[in-house]
Amino acid sequence: MSNVRSFRHGGILLPQRIHFDHGPIENAFLPINAIVVLNSASTGRTSRIAVTEGEEVREGQLIARFDGKGTLNAHSPIPGIVRKIIAGKNADGTAVSTITISLAGSFSVLGKKPERYLWKSLNKTDIMHIVQEKGVARVSSGESLYDILHDMRGTSAPRFVLNALEMDPYCRAEEAILLERSADIVDACAILKKILQTATMTVALGESFPEAEVASLLNLAEKAEVHFEIQRFRRRYPQDMPSLIDRTLSRNSGKAVVSLMLEPSTMAALHDAVVSNKAHIEQYVYIGGGAVKESRILKARIGTPIGDLFEESGGFTGRPEVIVVNDPLRGTMAGNLDVAVEKTTRAILALTHDETHSARELPCVRCGACVRACPEGLKPWALNKYAMAGLVGEAADRGLYRCTSCGACAYACWSRIPLVDRFERMKSQGQS
């Protein structure tokens, strides 16, 4: 393989990837009750609710309207009745609003052949309008894609990277989507080309991405008149983070070279919005982990409880120690199986103790594993010392704010010190 790139310092080699053979990606069953979370995953802000309890909604009907920057349109993922609208607070005090819709009525999107708009006749403003209208979110962060593209106006010759990297041992959704929907993804790149006016698009692939598929990808790109530049990356966590892709592509020079990075799942949503007139009401979700009977990728409606998806994958073979939403190094834990799929849900994992290697926290033994792991060249053990002593200023002097919360240090820590959690607390303390 020619020229596999990587960043320079730190990083961790995770255990071999879990073998995963997937057939064509199937649709998950529609949930009986879909719980749509209205808070943006990136800003926490809520969109304006546009329905009332008891109202009948069609599939894809607008149920909450964006309310300024940092919010998104939300659409009903299933046809049904608005059962409950909650505008409340989480246990930790953060605001959370949800709309619960009970399945009823007929389907309009499912089973119908997807529409194909001749989007090439649309101009830039029209496309931007559709992106906003359909509530397309950047799957990796939950930001409004419209906001992102809007903010990029005036960037001359922006460099776009299609990021299909996943560095943990589990998640395979992005690669699978790129393989299964390559024509659509390439189309979405062409749409983006129109918006960004950019000539070259970089495709970031892992070292194990099949070489034969690269050729067909390049073929499709040529037909769609986009120019793809393929870059291979070494499998080394956290290479998939935008900041490290940027650093790697800039040859570790420290100069930003990438202006926009999106993943295949976001591109699929963009394609569906512009070409198939579909709102962002579906997510590709990888269901896996040692406690799951059969790993698979399902196309699930937003609002589907993750328990349903686990059940559809054959249920649990044993008691999972922890349920994780998204990748196991940065993802959040799910307190129970009622947690619903959101626009940012790419994976749900039921992990066993054999996989997590969790243990009781012990004092730092100065083993230095964290220093070797940190891609930012920080000394996590020293930062932890300041965190324990409440010395935010000292920690800031030693690079606290350069920490990207990648979790490599806490993964490696012999004493299982929740380093990242502590750093995040300290960062928010320092800012307030």
Next chain:
Amino acid sequence: MMYTQKEFPDTHAPHLHDWRSTSKVVWICSLVLLPVVVWSIALYRWAAITVWLSSVASALLTQLVVDGLFKRFTLRDGTALLTGLLVASAMPPAISPFIPAAASAFAILVVKTLFGGLGGNWMNPSLAGIAFAYANWPVAMREYVLPTVLAGVDGLSSSTPLAFAHGLAGSGQARVMDAIRQAGYPLSGMDESLTGFLNDSIFSHLGARLPEGYIDLAVGFKSGALGESALFAVILASIILLALRLVKYEIPLAILGSFAILAGIFGTGLPGEFIMGGDVLYALSGGGLILAAFFMATDPVSSPVDRKIATIYGLAIGVLCFVFRRWGNHTEGIAYAILIMNVLTPTLERRLEPLLGPKPARTSV
């Protein structure tokens, strides 16, 4: 939904961890020492059993009492057991069980607990315990016996080959081994036949000859501390630690490297040595050097975090150990060498960190 009500405990990202954990590492270190324990018991019978038992039991008991006072339970992290094992490894067999017990108790109570428990001690507890024993019972700590299997009786006293050889310096023998032999130090039949076999089958083809006696050194057919008695098992255990990457390999390699080079150039005061002609193999195999280099100097708590600084730390230990061995006639030189560098580690880190420490990555923000 069957699982709806089931709650999962609060955890933080990352949800995956490296398999190495502090207590696992400590347990593995103890486990790989097991063959050393077994071998020394095979060699010395009761003379070894009493030492291992008293040291380990005292370490565990002391920890238990301390834990009771602090209302916690830390025995399962394995550090007390390892401390007990390491203290015992430096003891001569047949020593009064009171001494290893006192050394272990001192290690746990004074060095580990008073300095702030696991992670707080800036000195390796087991080494401090060993030094404590040398300081308080200098005579008993230097009274060695021959292995029961070699002498035929329990507790036939003898000085270690290292001390023995030092006494023979200047005896005009060409090789340290020959000098020892000349002076009536026993050689096992196994060594003679195995060395002969190796010489016939391997070394003769290489144009070399392995002198008699080294096999005896490796398998412990000589007098020495318990940990020295199974050099081959110690080497095996060290290889496991390296392979599993549980120790910073820079430290033992720097220690053994610098020590070997100095010993090679200047000799360690053995008969038959001359400048550039020191008996390196002999020097390395004695004095518990390898055990201490891999198991005690690498204690992460009391050694530098940064690998480059750890290398310097290791080199310094090697040099100090050589100095003690060459001119001090201390078999226990390695213990003092490591302890001195333990104490100097914070200074070393403070001075060298700005030069050698991790460099922040260049970022675009």
